[in-house]
Amino acid sequence: MSHELLQDTVREHLLLHFTNHAVAYQPDQEVLVLERGEGPYVFDTRGRRYIDALSSLFCAQLGYSYGEEMTSAIAAQMQRLPFNTNWATAHPPAIELADALAERFPGHLNHFFFTGGGSDSVEAMWKIAREYFVAIGQPQRLKAIARRNAYHGVTLGALSFTGVPGFKEIFGPPAIDVTHVSNTNAFRAPDGDDPAAFCARLLAEVRETIDRVGRDEVAVIIAEPVQNAGGCLVPPPGYWAGLREIADETGALLVADEVICGFGRLGEWLGVMREGVVPDMATTAKGLTSAYVPMGAVAVSDRIAETIHTAGNPLRHGITFGGHPVAAAVALRNLEIFERDGVLENVRANEGYLEERLKELRSLPIVGDTRGRGYFWAMELVRDAGNATFDKPERDRMLRGYLPKRLLEAGLIARCDDRGDSVLQIAPPLIADRALLDEIVERLGEVLADTGAYMGVGV
Numbered sequence: 001m002s003h004e005l006l007q008d009t010v011r012e013h014l015l016l017h018f019t020n021h022a023v024a025y026q027p028d029q030e031v032l033v034l035e036r037g038e039g040p041y042v043f044d045t046r047g048r049r050y051i052d053a054l055s056s057l058f059c060a061q062l063g064y065s066y067g068e069e070m071t072s073a074i075a076a077q078m079q080r081l082p083f084n085t086n087w088a089t090a091h092p093p094a095i096e097l098a099d100a101l102a103e104r105f106p107g108h109l110n111h112f113f114f115t116g117g118g119s120d121s122v123e124a125m126w127k128i129a130r131e132y133f134v135a136i137g138q139p140q141r142l143k144a145i146a147r148r149n150a151y152h153g154v155t156l157g158a159l160s161f162t163g164v165p166g167f168k169e170i171f172g173p174p175a176i177d178v179t180h181v182s183n184t185n186a187f188r189a190p191d192g193d194d195p196a197a198f199c200a201r202l203l204a205e206v207r208e209t210i211d212r213v214g215r216d217e218v219a220v221i222i223a224e225p226v227q228n229a230g231g232c233l234v235p236p237p238g239y240w241a242g243l244r245e246i247a248d249e250t251g252a253l254l255v256a257d258e259v260i261c262g263f264g265r266l267g268e269w270l271g272v273m274r275e276g277v278v279p280d281m282a283t284t285a286k287g288l289t290s291a292y293v294p295m296g297a298v299a300v301s302d303r304i305a306e307t308i309h310t311a312g313n314p315l316r317h318g319i320t321f322g323g324h325p326v327a328a329a330v331a332l333r334n335l336e337i338f339e340r341d342g343v344l345e346n347v348r349a350n351e352g353y354l355e356e357r358l359k360e361l362r363s364l365p366i367v368g369d370t371r372g373r374g375y376f377w378a379m380e381l382v383r384d385a386g387n388a389t390f391d392k393p394e395r396d397r398m399l400r401g402y403l404p405k406r407l408l409e410a411g412l413i414a415r416c417d418d419r420g421d422s423v424l425q426i427a428p429p430l431i432a433d434r435a436l437l438d439e440i441v442e443r444l445g446e447v448l449a450d451t452g453a454y455m456g457v458g459v
C-alpha cells in the first residue's frame with residue numbers, strides 16, 4: 001500500500017492500543033506508520049528517519065539490525081519443530097532457555113514459566129503465588145500490595161496490580177484485592193532529598209498497610225526496580241532490602257516486575273540485581289527476545305517451584321503459546337548476542353555519561369528533574385522555577401498536542417506521559433553508543449527549549 005492508502009486504511013480497519021481515536025483519526029492528523037528499522041533508527045512510510053529513543057516501548061534492546069541472525073534461529077526452529085506446547089510436554093528450546101536463564105538470573109530464581117508477554121507474565125505470577133499458598137496451607141492469602149501509578153499490565157488480573165485509576169475504573173471491581181502504597185517519587189516527596197528518611201517512611205507505610213489489610217492475608221508485594229509510570233522512579237538505597245525484609249517477616253512473596261527493567265535496560269539481566277536483593281519471582285517480557293518475536297517469562301524461586309512440584313495438584317495455569325519453540329529459539333539467540341556483543345557492558349559503560357549529559361538539560365527552565373538508571377531516563381517538565389505542575393488543559397496542549405509533533409519533527413521517538421506528573425522519557429536501544437546518546441540529548445535540548453517557549457515557561 002502507498003503512504004496515502006495506508007493512512008486511509010488504518011482509519012478504516014485498525015484499532016490502535018491506548019489511543020484516542022477521536023483525535024488520532026481526525027482528517028488533519030497523520031498516524032505514524034513505521035515500515036523499516038536499521039540499528040537504532042526507524043523509518044516511516046514517507047522515508048523519514050527517527051532515532052528510536054524509546055526502543056519501541058522499551059523492547060528493542062538490540063535495535064533493528066539483527067534480523068538476519070534472528071531469522072537463522074527462526075528458520076532452523078521452523079524446519080525442525082515449528083510448534084509444540086509446554087502443556088505437559090516440552091521441547092528443547094524451552095528447556096534450554098529455562099536453563100540459560102537460570103544460569104544468568106540471581107540466587108534461587110531457577111524455574112521458568114513461559115508466557116506471551118508482560119500482562120500474561122503478571123497473571124501467571126499471581127496464579128503461581130496462589131498455587132504456592134494453597135500448597136503450604138495458607139489459602140487465605142488473597143491480597144496483594146502494589147504501588148500507586150505503577151503499570152503492571154491490562155488483562156483483568158494484571159490490571160488489579162496496575163495503580164493508574166483511569167485505566168481501571170470503567171472495568172468494574174478488580175479481580176484481585178490489591179492495595180496501592182506510595183511509589184518512590186523522591187522529586188516531590190517532602191523528605192525526598194533525605195534518602196534515608198524517605199526510605200524509612202516508604203517502608204513504614206508498606207508495613208502499616210500490610211498490618212491493616214491483614215498480615216497473613218497478603219500473598220504478594222509487587223514492584224518494578226525502577227518504576228516506569230511517574231517517570232523512571234528510582235528507589236532510595238535500602239528500599240528493596242527493606243521490601244525483602246518485610247516480605248520475609250510477613251510471609252508474603254516479593255515480586256520484581258522486570259517487564260521493562262529486565263534484560264539490560266538497567267545494565268543487568270534483572271534490574272533488581274542492582275539492589276543486591278533476590279525476589280521470590282520476577283515477571284519479564286519485552287527484552288527477553290529484544291522483541292524480535294513476542295515472549296514473556298516468569299522466574300520462580302526454588303522454594304515456590306519445589307512446593308508446587310510436591311503438592312500433588314496440577315499447576316492450574318497454561319497458555320497455548322507460552323514457551324513457543326520459535327520464540328524460545330529467538331530468546332536463546334538474543335542471550336547469545338547480548339554476551340557476544342557486550343550489550344550489558346555497553347549500558348554500564350555509558351550510564352554515567354548519559355546521566356551527566358541529561359543533567360545539562362536542567363538548565364532549561366522547563367526541566368525540573370532528570371532521573372533514571374541504565375538506559376531508562378525521564379525528564380520531569382515543570383511550570384516554573386518552583387517546580388509547579390501543569391494543569392490538565394496545559395498537559396493536553398503540551399503532552400498530547402505540541403511535544404509529540406515537535407519530537408517527530410526533530411527525528412526523535414520518545415514518550416510524553418502524565419500518568420503521574422508530566423514527563424518526557426527515553427529508553428534508547430542498548431546498543432547505542434555515546435555519539436548516538438549525544439545526538440539524542442542534543443535533539444531533546446532543542447525540543448524542550450521550544451516546548452518551554454511554547455508553554456511560556458521561564459518568561
Ligand SMILES: Cc1ncc(COP(=O)(O)O)c(C=O)c1O
Binds near residue numbers: 151260
Ligand atoms: C512493568 C510492566 N509490567 C507489565 C506490563 C505489561 O506488558 P504487556 O504490554 O506486554 O502485556 C508492562 C507493559 O509495558 C510493564 O511496563
